[in-house]
Amino acid sequence: MDDDESEYWGRSINWPNGAKKQTRITVAILSSPCTIRKKVQEPEGCYLQVEEQPLSINHQVLEPPSLVVREGETVEIRCVLNSTNVNDIVKSFHVHWYNSRNGRIKLSLYDNGVTYRSPGFSDRFQLSRNNTSNSYSLTIREVKIADSANYICGLWGTLFGNGTKLNVTIANPPILIQFPRLERVTEGHTARLHCSMENAEVGNTDVHWYRELPGQDMEWVLTHEAGGSVRRRPGFTERFQPFKDASNSSFILTVTNVTLNDSAVYYCTVWGDIRGNGTQLSVAISQMKENQVVVMYLAWIILPLVLGVLAVTGAICLIRRRASGSHQSSQSGADDDQTPGADYENISVARNVPVSSDSFLG
Structure with missing residues (x-):
């Protein structure tokens, strides 16, 4: 067959x-x-x-x-x-x-x-x-x-x-304007980035979000397709959520429960190479965590100082104690050495005393 x-x-x-x-x-x-x-x-x-x-x-x-x-x-x-x-x-x-x-x-x-x-x-x-x-x-x-x-x-x-x-x-190329230029958010809160588009409809346009970390190359975050589906880069969870606001002709990217690692410049992109002006996301440490960091910082500074003072104080006390013991030993030895000398002097003095005839007679 x-x-x-x-x-x-x-x-x-x-x-x-x-x-x-x-x-x-x-x-x-x-x-x-x-x-x-x-x-x-x-x-x-x-x-x-x-x-x-x-x-x-x-x-x-x-x-x-x-x-x-x-x-x-x-x-x-x-x-x-x-x-x-x-x-x-x-x-x-x-x-x-x-x-x-x-x-x-x-x-x-x-x-x-x-x-x-x-x-x-x-x-x-x-x-x-x-x-x-x-x-x-x-x-x-x-x-x-x-x-x-x-x-x-x-x-x-x-x-x-x-x-x-x-x-x-042929259509006039879209114009993308991002705002705010700087988004300050406390750690654990939600950041909201806006990207306004002119000369095109957001409902019929795919938007791509990128971010640029300090000293690193730009990386793709996610794509929000015209049909509504979302594709994310591995490692980016649903904390990164895109939206489209047709009434204001804008794209929106929200980042919930932000962390310090989310700090970067975020860009919206359409048509492959048309990019917005970027939004700097700056994540600040929370007040409670900041207080904890301050306490830990002070502890790391003060503890070594206290330990150093205690060490120096102990060393000084030890030195004084040793010095006092040495002085007493020296004094006792000096007293013992002075007795034979006195006797010798007494003997010398006796030798030099004139002897009278009466002494022999007595």
Whole structure:
């Protein structure tokens, strides 16, 4: 059995019929084993029950078929699968996106969730499926002039939607103004950073937040997409929460329970390279913690001084005690040395006293 053959045993399969482009054939194998040759119209050596069911696909978008958007916005093109067969559901089929029915596949979403993008298509082009509405979606973020084209969804290379013509117009680039320039917050409280945007709608624009720590390179914090979903850099928790205020045309980033490590300059960015003027977030230590630090600081200063004074005082006392003991020993020795000298002097004095005759006579 070669690569063009598959062997089946007592099972049902869905088999596309290339001859009838709007029909899918359900083949029920009633006898087995049998061999199905993909290159022929029917399986060989099998007793078949064949049922043809009409299958259609309707291309549907959230906006009109001819869609005009401004550069930098986000657009979603929806493709709905309609079929009288309840088994024809989007999670069972691959979907491909083309720029023309005779063109090459540009984007693909396979039934296992894997996405294929041909060269030139970045992750700005996101593919998804919705089992509830039985539809596929192509979402293009931060559209560019070069994205203007026809977008057609298709199944099996033979069944296509009606297509959507996307026209991206040149728009004045957005202007981002951040305020306040300096946000002072006490540790443990909440910081609120604002980014006002002109010449674009915040609801249709992805915003990216970055921060720059002292002496370090700028790092991505999170992205708030036009559809509302949020993507965060690993290590950044839900303490960092983005919002959009359409009434004031501004983006908002809140940081709850701030820590000293949150101190940095925060920037909002749209369209990939348009950046705000930045907000310096300065986190101050809390009063209670500051008092604790002062007490500890004083303790670290005073304790060594006290210990030093005690050590010096003890040393002085010891020196005096030793000096006093040495002095007493010296005095006692001096007294002992003076007695023989006195006797000697007495003897010397006696020797020098004249002896009278009366002394001998007495």
